[in-house]
Amino acid sequence: xxxxxAQREFLLNLMTFKFALGVVVCIVLTAVFVPIxxxxxxxxxxTYHENVARDEAELRRVRVYRNIxxxxxxxxxxxxxFSEGLEKRIxxxxxxxxxxxxxxxxxxxxxxxxxAIFPVFDASLIFRIVVSVLALLVxxxxxxxxxxxxxxxxxxxxxxxxxxILLGKLLAGMMVLIVPVTVVFVIALVILLxxxxxxxxxxxxxxxxxxxxxxxxxxxxxYNLGLLFSCLAKRxxxxxxxxxxxxxxxxxxxxxxxxxxxxxxxxxEPRTELDEQILAMRKECDRRVWDSMPESSGGSQSDAxxxxxxxxxxxxEGDARKYYSVYYPVHYRLSTECAAKxxxxxxxxxxxxxxxxxxxxxxxxLSPISVYENTMLRLAGTDEGAWKAFLDAVQEQRGxxxxxxxxxxxxxxxxxxxxxxxxxxxxHLEREGxxxxxKLDDLPRFIYRAKxxxxxxxxxxxxxxxVFINLLLFALSFVAFLRYDVR
Amino acid sequence: MIRxxxxxxxxEHILSLRFLLSLLLTVSLFAANGVxxxxxxxRQLAQYSKKTNENLGQFREQSRQxxxxxxxxxxxxxxxSPLSCCAEGYEKSLPNCIRFTAFASDLPQIRDQGNFTLPxxxxxxxxxxxxxxxxxxxxxxxxxxxxxxxxxxxxxxxxAGAAPRHAVLLAKYAAAMLTLGIPLAVGLLVxxxxxxxxxxxxxxxxxxxxxxxIVFLSFLYLSAFVLLGMxxxxxxxxxxxxxxxxxxxxxGLVILTPSFGRIxxxxxxxxxxxxxxxxxxxxxxxxxDEQAESGAFGEHPGSMSPDPSDPMNNPxxxxxxxxxxxxxxxxxxEEHHRELLAQVAGARNLTCFSPVVIYRRAAETVAGTGINHxxxxxxxxxxxxxxxxxYIRDEDSKDPNSLHLMFDEEGCARSWKTISRKxxxxxxxPKFLEREPSLGEFVTPAIRDxxxxxxxxxxxxxxxxxxxxxxxxx
Numbered sequence: 001x002x003x004x005x006a007q008r009e010f011l012l013n014l015m016t017f018k019f020a021l022g023v024v025v026c027i028v029l030t031a032v033f034v035p036i037x038x039x040x041x042x043x044x045x046x047t048y049h050e051n052v053a054r055d056e057a058e059l060r061r062v063r064v065y066r067n068i069x070x071x072x073x074x075x076x077x078x079x080x081x082f083s084e085g086l087e088k089r090i091x092x093x094x095x096x097x098x099x100x101x102x103x104x105x106x107x108x109x110x111x112x113x114x115x116a117i118f119p120v121f122d123a124s125l126i127f128r129i130v131v132s133v134l135a136l137l138v139x140x141x142x143x144x145x146x147x148x149x150x151x152x153x154x155x156x157x158x159x160x161x162x163x164x165i166l167l168g169k170l171l172a173g174m175m176v177l178i179v180p181v182t183v184v185f186v187i188a189l190v191i192l193l194x195x196x197x198x199x200x201x202x203x204x205x206x207x208x209x210x211x212x213x214x215x216x217x218x219x220x221x222x223y224n225l226g227l228l229f230s231c232l233a234k235r236x237x238x239x240x241x242x243x244x245x246x247x248x249x250x251x252x253x254x255x256x257x258x259x260x261x262x263x264x265x266x267x268x269e270p271r272t273e274l275d276e277q278i279l280a281m282r283k284e285c286d287r288r289v290w291d292s293m294p295e296s297s298g299g300s301q302s303d304a305x306x307x308x309x310x311x312x313x314x315x316x317e318g319d320a321r322k323y324y325s326v327y328y329p330v331h332y333r334l335s336t337e338c339a340a341k342x343x344x345x346x347x348x349x350x351x352x353x354x355x356x357x358x359x360x361x362x363x364x365x366l367s368p369i370s371v372y373e374n375t376m377l378r379l380a381g382t383d384e385g386a387w388k389a390f391l392d393a394v395q396e397q398r399g400x401x402x403x404x405x406x407x408x409x410x411x412x413x414x415x416x417x418x419x420x421x422x423x424x425x426x427x428h429l430e431r432e433g434x435x436x437x438x439k440l441d442d443l444p445r446f447i448y449r450a451k452x453x454x455x456x457x458x459x460x461x462x463x464x465x466x467v468f469i470n471l472l473l474f475a476l477s478f479v480a481f482l483r484y485d486v487r
Numbered sequence: 488m489i490r491x492x493x494x495x496x497x498x499e500h501i502l503s504l505r506f507l508l509s510l511l512l513t514v515s516l517f518a519a520n521g522v523x524x525x526x527x528x529x530r531q532l533a534q535y536s537k538k539t540n541e542n543l544g545q546f547r548e549q550s551r552q553x554x555x556x557x558x559x560x561x562x563x564x565x566x567x568s569p570l571s572c573c574a575e576g577y578e579k580s581l582p583n584c585i586r587f588t589a590f591a592s593d594l595p596q597i598r599d600q601g602n603f604t605l606p607x608x609x610x611x612x613x614x615x616x617x618x619x620x621x622x623x624x625x626x627x628x629x630x631x632x633x634x635x636x637x638x639x640x641x642x643x644x645x646x647a648g649a650a651p652r653h654a655v656l657l658a659k660y661a662a663a664m665l666t667l668g669i670p671l672a673v674g675l676l677v678x679x680x681x682x683x684x685x686x687x688x689x690x691x692x693x694x695x696x697x698x699x700x701i702v703f704l705s706f707l708y709l710s711a712f713v714l715l716g717m718x719x720x721x722x723x724x725x726x727x728x729x730x731x732x733x734x735x736x737x738x739g740l741v742i743l744t745p746s747f748g749r750i751x752x753x754x755x756x757x758x759x760x761x762x763x764x765x766x767x768x769x770x771x772x773x774x775x776d777e778q779a780e781s782g783a784f785g786e787h788p789g790s791m792s793p794d795p796s797d798p799m800n801n802p803x804x805x806x807x808x809x810x811x812x813x814x815x816x817x818x819x820x821e822e823h824h825r826e827l828l829a830q831v832a833g834a835r836n837l838t839c840f841s842p843v844v845i846y847r848r849a850a851e852t853v854a855g856t857g858i859n860h861x862x863x864x865x866x867x868x869x870x871x872x873x874x875x876x877x878y879i880r881d882e883d884s885k886d887p888n889s890l891h892l893m894f895d896e897e898g899c900a901r902s903w904k905t906i907s908r909k910x911x912x913x914x915x916x917p918k919f920l921e922r923e924p925s926l927g928e929f930v931t932p933a934i935r936d937x938x939x940x941x942x943x944x945x946x947x948x949x950x951x952x953x954x955x956x957x958x959x960x961x
Contacts, residue, residue: 018731025735029743036750086604111760113597114831114858116580118749120606129742130735137731240730241505241627245512251742252619253516259605260523270599357604384604 001160005168006175013138013176022134026180029126030187037081037122042197044076044092051093059443061307063435065405065417066328069308071095072102072397072446074390077381078204081192082211083373084122085382094394096401099335100282101343102394123188124376127181127215128369129251132222135177136243139226141236142169143481148236153486166227166481170474173223174216181215203452210456211379217466218372222247224473225368231480254367262360268352278342285338289331293323304435313419314435315426324418332412336402343395350391357384368469371462378459381450385458393448400444489654489661496662500628501669509624510670516616517674521681523611524572529687531567534599538564543918550913553886554906557589557879558897564598565864566921569688572678573701574614574850576857583861585868589875590813590895592868594824595861614850616674617705618843622712622741625667626733629716631726632659633955638726643960656717656955660948663713664706671705693923700853700933707940708846712737714947721954744841752834764823771815775808784808793902802890802903809894828862842943849936855924859932863924874917883907 013019055071062068073093080087088111094102143166146152155165189208192198200208226243233239302315316324364370377383409417419426420435500506542562549555565583582595636642645655679698682688690698716733723729779788785804792800838844851857876893883889886907892899893906900906 017728021731021735025739033750036754040753089603112752112827112830113580113582113595114827114861115749115752117577117831117858118752118834119746121743121746121750125743125746129738133734133738137734141727237631237726238504241508244623244627244734245505245508248620248623249512252615253611255606256611256615257519260610263601263605264523264526268602272599353602353604356602360605387604 001164002168006171009169009172010175018137023180025130026126026184030184034188034191038192038195041076041081042195045197048073048075058307062438063306063420064312065409067306067310069097072394079380080382083124083376083380083382084120085377086387087382090387096398098332101339126184131180131219135219135222136226136247138173138176139223140230140240140243142227143230144233144239145236147486156486162481174220177219181219185212207379214375221368221466221469224470228473228477231477231484250367250369255364255370258363259360261363262356266356266359268356274349281338285334288334292330321423328418329412354384371465375459375462378455381455397446488650489658492658493662496659497665500666505627513620513670513674514677516611517678520611521678525682525685535564535566547913550911552908553882553911554900560586560588562586565860568856570854571856572682574854574856575610575612576851578856581861587868589872591817614847618846619741621709625709625712626716626737628663629713630720630730630733632717633720634723634729635726637960646960652956667709697853701850704849708842711842711943711947714951718947718951718954721951721958740841741843744838748834748838751837752830755830767819771819775811775815779808795903802892806892806894809896813895845936845939849933852929852933871919878917882911
């Protein structure tokens, strides 16, 4: 019986004007905007490859260990087409230096800061807005509309039970709404795969499958919301108005208000204060370096240009040799210590940012639309957790690099730190021209890959909440429908 | 007749559930706006005063020697506007600080503006409530204004009497506007009462006029949605279909269209990246260097030995070279800044098919917030740089020991005395103080947007008129 009701409802909904219009809007939006988003991803990927190649080429030119300053690049995330999140709002690179930790800030300084006046557009916006409205429109008259037309009374006067009708309607609603969800995903994927640089890995396909499942669960939640109002109101116009008011709250008021509230409840320290503290710490470090230096200056020397815009010493005279033999070990030992302290401060600041963001996310859980958005961000790997993972990877890489240079230069005391020659070789150095670069085959290379399991683990609470919202709304609808006066 | 029709319609609206819901939602949002804004404004004003005083204090220290004034690096922050309660214009995510000397200015920067990992969000300001919530309410009030009456049969009855069609249409329009006016007026009053009763916010006469202008804009904007609702309602036989179309049109115009601006702007990012800027700056510098090498600025412009008696030094040539370099840099930065603004303005213009984009832009223009604020601040700083340099030039001309060469090199000014090193009276030094944009500065761009909103009203009114005149009421 449930299946027969579902079939009938499905056909009725399929032939409605609202369904046709909703699907057309979804198709048009996907077909117009996904190519633009995919092109943008392709451009970012191209820039990423160029940057990595340029950095690798520079690395092959390094002559002394202190000039190893690779820049680590974050590969663009292909799934940002579906859910952009922080993808374009945070730095895509971090330069590793022995003396200091890389500072990670917003990427607004790299692009056009005035673009902040425009909200972000991605494929998940089509679900959050268009498909959610469509779900409400399909559901709002499922019960109250049938009561108005008198068909509900007829149906219940037969051998049909109330729960069968409700389950049939839920099943039919889902069968109808799966159509636009599937259409959007299929069109988006087909367009995406038409771009030559776009390559989806097995992990990406898994994530896309989960994103599809999440979108279906979210659409079901919105349908259940409409169904609840339909079971509560006697007239379909009232259930529509109630549903739409709540939808507006969920779409625009809750997401904005949650960020606004989180900023008030958990304010963060101004960045300039941290910058001043870091600057003071570096000055103190410099002072300690100078305090431990001998009186004489660097004296005469001959320098040559090295990779990454740095230089190295080719020839040092008597005093300069003594001076730099003391200066560099002291400087790098103290600087790496100072950098570790700076990183601790930076880490605390970033933890504050993450805590504020997390609070905003928790407050936004009042709205299923925000819950869906958070889940999609996590599955796409474009949320703050993915950014934190990149930061951790950068710090780990920096640690390995410092360890590598320490090992190669006997804890910064070997002359190979600042010159390719020994002092004895300098005595007889006559040759002008290029010096051979260092052999850095054993240098730890940076390969950053987003971890699907970790992202999935972070997405589970919100995904679970979406399922719970579905169950709760359907249970409420069930109770309301059992008590519904069909006259 | 029209009055009676209006009274009937207004009464119907007021007694409906949708009116109650919209009143509750709108007033609570306006009240939240008042409370949040009053607290935030007080904090922002305190921070602004602190930073401005710090800057002024450091500037005062430079008055010990005239040349130091020219090379002092000001750090000026945008002054918080009391009208940001009306239209905040994403100011918290926009550049808010400019650093400059008398010779050169950096591009506006984002400083101390909180958490960049948070999504860009709109404050719940008046423009937000009107553009999103009340436009939605306008649609909810009008989706069944014509086809709903047809369904219930009252339209045929009404038109069978003495009421002409145009009177019915005008009455429905006026009633919808009056009903919408109630939550808007109550909400505005609540917000203003909360804001004004807090000690931190004080509106001057100019600000009250601007508030009135924003209220007028809000009515004009809502009128467009009322007319659109009546037009769609007049085209449909069933109110359910009318609702579906209106809802999708509203989603398209209010929620999706502003996002299209980002995509349009992203597509046209060529030439506005930092890498491109650095390339242009290097090229400009190289061009000036080439000129210097060819002797365009005189002999030895590159020499700047600290010893002023060094025969290799040629201060006038050095001055010409440095001035040319500074001018070239300033020009590149100015062009880059213009490109950044043009990129965003172009994208915004292309999304002006939505009344919401026009309304928000007009409200921000009148309130003097958003991008307009950044542009105004930069312009004021450029004017101030000219005033400061003129003052230094005038004071410098009184010192016979100075070379009277104004160029952007502090080392030369110190060792060669290109600018006087005498102390000056700080009270006489021009100080930067951001002023409110004058009436003329915002009226002209706002008129364009008012005209566009008026055009939307005219088009929708004509469409609603024609569709209702031809409407089959059976």
